[in-house]
Amino acid sequence: xxxxxxxxxxxxxxxxxxxxxxxxxxxxxxxxxxxxxxxxxxxxxxxxxxxxxxxxxxxxxxxxxxxxxxxxxxxxxxxxxxxxxxxxxxxxxxxxxxxxxxxxxxxxxxxxxxxxxxxxxxxxxxxxxxxxxxxxxxxxxxxxxxxxxxxxxxxxxxxxxxxxxxxxxxxxxxxxxxxxxxxxxxxxxxxxxxxxxxxxxxxxxxxxxxxxxxxxxxxxxxxxxxxxxxxxxxxxxxxxxxxxxxxxxxxxxxxxxxxxxxxxxxxxxxxxxxxxxxxxxxxxxxxxxxxxxxxxxxxxxxxxxxxxxxxxxxxxxxxxxxxxxxxxxxxxxxxxxxxxxxxxxxxxxxxxxxxxxxxxxxxxxxxxxxxxxxxxxxxxxxxxxxxxxxxxxxxxxxxxxxxxxxxx
Amino acid sequence: xxxxxxxxxxxxxxxxxxxxxxxxxxxxxxxxxxxxxxxxxxxxxxxxxxxxxxxxxxxxxxxxxxxxxxxxxxxxxxxxxxxxxxxxxxxxxxxxxxxxxxxxxxxxxxxxxxxxxxxxxxxxxxxxxxxxxxxxxxxxxxxxxxxxxxxxxxxxxxxxxxxxxxxxxxxxxxxxxxxxxxxxxxxxxxxxxxxxxxxxxxxxxxxxxxxxxxxxxxxxxxxxxxxxxxxxxxxxxxxxxxxxxxxxxxx
Numbered sequence: 001x002x003x004x005x006x007x008x009x010x011x012x013x014x015x016x017x018x019x020x021x022x023x024x025x026x027x028x029x030x031x032x033x034x035x036x037x038x039x040x041x042x043x044x045x046x047x048x049x050x051x052x053x054x055x056x057x058x059x060x061x062x063x064x065x066x067x068x069x070x071x072x073x074x075x076x077x078x079x080x081x082x083x084x085x086x087x088x089x090x091x092x093x094x095x096x097x098x099x100x101x102x103x104x105x106x107x108x109x110x111x112x113x114x115x116x117x118x119x120x121x122x123x124x125x126x127x128x129x130x131x132x133x134x135x136x137x138x139x140x141x142x143x144x145x146x147x148x149x150x151x152x153x154x155x156x157x158x159x160x161x162x163x164x165x166x167x168x169x170x171x172x173x174x175x176x177x178x179x180x181x182x183x184x185x186x187x188x189x190x191x192x193x194x195x196x197x198x199x200x201x202x203x204x205x206x207x208x209x210x211x212x213x214x215x216x217x218x219x220x221x222x223x224x225x226x227x228x229x230x231x232x233x234x235x236x237x238x239x240x241x242x243x244x245x246x247x248x249x250x251x252x253x254x255x256x257x258x259x260x261x262x263x264x265x266x267x268x269x270x271x272x273x274x275x276x277x278x279x280x281x282x283x284x285x286x287x288x289x290x291x292x293x294x295x296x297x298x299x300x301x302x303x304x305x306x307x308x309x310x311x312x313x314x315x316x317x318x319x320x321x322x323x324x325x326x327x328x329x330x331x332x333x334x335x336x337x338x339x340x341x342x343x344x345x346x347x348x349x350x351x352x353x354x355x356x357x358x359x360x361x362x363x364x365x366x367x368x369x370x371x372x373x374x375x376x377x378x379x380x381x382x383x384x385x386x387x388x389x390x391x392x393x394x395x396x397x398x399x400x401x402x403x404x405x406x407x408x
Numbered sequence: 409x410x411x412x413x414x415x416x417x418x419x420x421x422x423x424x425x426x427x428x429x430x431x432x433x434x435x436x437x438x439x440x441x442x443x444x445x446x447x448x449x450x451x452x453x454x455x456x457x458x459x460x461x462x463x464x465x466x467x468x469x470x471x472x473x474x475x476x477x478x479x480x481x482x483x484x485x486x487x488x489x490x491x492x493x494x495x496x497x498x499x500x501x502x503x504x505x506x507x508x509x510x511x512x513x514x515x516x517x518x519x520x521x522x523x524x525x526x527x528x529x530x531x532x533x534x535x536x537x538x539x540x541x542x543x544x545x546x547x548x549x550x551x552x553x554x555x556x557x558x559x560x561x562x563x564x565x566x567x568x569x570x571x572x573x574x575x576x577x578x579x580x581x582x583x584x585x586x587x588x589x590x591x592x593x594x595x596x597x598x599x600x601x602x603x604x605x606x607x608x609x610x611x612x613x614x615x616x617x618x619x620x621x622x623x624x625x626x627x628x629x630x631x632x633x634x635x636x637x638x639x640x641x642x643x644x645x646x647x648x649x650x651x652x653x654x655x656x657x658x659x
Contacts, residue, residue, distance in 0.1 A: 365550060
């Protein structure tokens with residue numbers, strides 16, 4: 001396995017390399033040793049303690065699998081459930097997939113670099129597991145695939161690597177959640193994700209984070225969208241966390257490729273977010289949109305966004321809105337770079353508070369002041385996510401509402 | 409009944425309204441005239457309870473309750489409603505949701521919106537990108553759902569095209585129980601006796617008078633209610649002689 005050896009070699013050079021953004025973590029203090037768990041059959045999944053099921057549901061994972069096309073659940077370092085119920089969609093643990101299928105290595109570490117920083121390096125050298133979800137050419141999934149990365153063990157550093165491959169003309173929807181057990185407090189999650197959206201394929205990927213107060217989270221993801229492909233990436237985090245730093249990169253590599261990145265963050269006191277992303281529009285007719293909504297209830301939120309136009313006739317827009325409700329800070333850094341004539345790129349950013357005028361207007365229709373504020377805030381978070389099947393949209397709204405309940 | 413006695417109101421330390429006396433009995437609709445900046449909207453906002461309008465003197469009583477210093481939502485729940493001239497946009501809140509808020513989920517938003525040709529706007533963010541006429545229809549739809557007993561209209565005709573003027577005029581007449589068009593004669597008498605809705609309408613153009621038979625007209629001039637009488641007569645007087653001349657009749 002020359003390929004894997006090379007990755008290892010590369011990773012070793014970056015073990016102490018700090019990330020470009022975000023607070024530096026000392027990974028030496030965390031446990032990365034394997035934590036065995038029993039594999040659970042369908043009925044055993046449903047028999048999980050109610051408290052656990054609730055935590056999973058808040059991250060979009062329904063243990064009954066109802067309305068889902070497949071399920072992947074990893075607890076700490078071990079896969080405890082994995083299956084696909086849908087023709088044309090494969091769901092496998094990445095370690096097994098690497099052993100069994102030759103094609104997997106054509107995607108493994110092909111977009112992300114093992115030597116990007118100490119987190120990618122650690123994931124490359126001490127990988128626990130992760131999922132491979134692949135939609136075969138032309139397959140159209142009706143139900144979303146659900147995946148969950150769950151942490152129960154205190155002080156664990158969970159290293160995950162996911163591959164998502166949507167073959168030519170296929171359509172795939174994924175809801176993926178990350179959550180911690182109710183009593184779990186401190187840990188690190190490192191998640192490498194590589195997305196391959198091929199010609200005329202469509203992928204929607206919705207990630208819901210539900211962490212614990214002393215969790216540090218470092219996702220690293222890169223996507224490549226080919227000609228006519230569509231990639232919709234939704235990110236939702238409404239629960240306390242110590243820090244999240246991520247900067248997903250999307251390459252629109254084929255003519256007419258489209259990517260949309262929507263993120264909703266409700267930051268609790270003491271939480272630190274450094275999120276955003278970069279999209280590179282490389283071919284004529286590519287379209288990109290980044291829409292960010294952030295509420296700080298005392299968190300420090302950094303919202304980044306960088307759109308790069310490299311071909312004529314591309315269109316890209318970045319919209320970043322923040323509400324400071326209860327202290328904390330919001331930093332918004334939108335950036336546009338154009339390297340070709342005839343690009344159409346724009347951004348708008350606004351940070352403020354809930355407008356008195358809007359509160360009073362709703363009060364004059366009979367709402368109390370508190371009801372008026374929460375109605376406005378809920379509206380603020382209500383982004384019209386385009387291009388999703390109505391059923392999935394309803395699922396996401398439900399997940400937002402559930403995840404929202406305690407946050408607001 | 410609404411009763412305003414000896415009201416003086418300040419905004420940002422500046423006196424806007426003084427010596428205001430106004431009485432609207434159940435079933436009555438009053439018209440409020442006055443030049444730009446005379447304080448008409450301020451009077452409505454004060455009656456609705458906007459806290460930046462500070463009542464320095466006097467008293468507002470509604471249905472026997474002293475609401476001079478009551479918060480906005482308390483007044484709304486007591487039965488006061490308002491159609492705004494320039495309401496704020498609320499992003500992410502669908503018009504349909506607002507109808508449900510106004511009616512406490514007791515009406516069929518779809519059906520109600522159809523009566524105002526507004527069904528296609530139900531799934532749009534409230535007031536977002538609405539034209540002048542669309543704003544008015546949205547406001548009326550909300551009031552219809554809310555069904556207050558005292559309804560104040562801040563220039564319901566502004567920005568409305570001729571075609572929609574009739575729709576808006578008739579809707580307001582219905583809201584204020586001033587529309588008897590389709591009732592048999594006998595019940596008209598009864599309906600007149602039974603009506604309880606009160607209205608206060610600000611108008612510049614007077615178009616609304618063609619649709620809503622108003623009981624009384626008043627002119628607000630430099631913060632003072634200067635003139636009261638038959639609304640059509642006052643409107644005619646303003647039209648021919650101007651506000652300044654018109655208010656002299658009472659001074």
